[in-house]
Amino acid sequence: MPEKGLIDTMTALWGGAVATLIAAFVGRLMYHTSEVRAHRRPFFGWELLWEIPVAVGMAVIGEALSRYLGLDSPVSTGLVATLAYLGPRGAEALIERLIRGKSAG
Template structure:
C-alpha cells in the first residue's frame, strides 16, 4: 500500500477524534468528567469507528471536502448512543408506516 492510499484510508480518524474530544471537553467544562484520565482514552477509541461511520454516510450522501469533514465531526460528537437512538426511532417509524399501508 503506498503512502497516499494509507493517508486517504486513515483520513476519517481525524474528524472522529476531533468530534469525540469536543464532546469530552464539553463534559469537562460542565464538571461531569476529569480532563485527563481513562474516559479520554475511551473516547479516543470510540472516535475511530465514529469517524469512519461519519465519513461513510457523508460519502453515500454525495458530500465531499469540508462538508464531509464537518459531517464526520458532527457524527463523532453525537456518538454511538445518539446515533443508536436516531436509527431506532427511524426504523420504528418506518415499520409503523409499512404496517399502516398493509
C-alpha cells in the same frame, strides 16, 4: 482561483483519511470537554483514552455514510465531526428519531 478552507488544506497536506480522523477526534474532544465542564469526568483520565476507539469508529461510519450520500470533502468532514460528537448513543437516538418521524407521518 477558489479559496481553500481549513478542511481542504488539511486534505491537501495530509490526505483525506487523516483529515477525517482529525475531524473525528475534534468531535470527541468537544464532547469530552462538555463532560468536563459539567463535572462528570476529569479532563485527564481513563475516560479520555476510551474516546480513541469511539473517534475511529465514528470516523469510519461517518465516511461510509458520506460516501453513500455522495457528499463532497468539506461536508463529509463536517458530518464525521458531528457524528463523532454525538457518539454511538447520540447517533442511535438521532436515527430512532428519524425513523419515528417518517413512520408517524
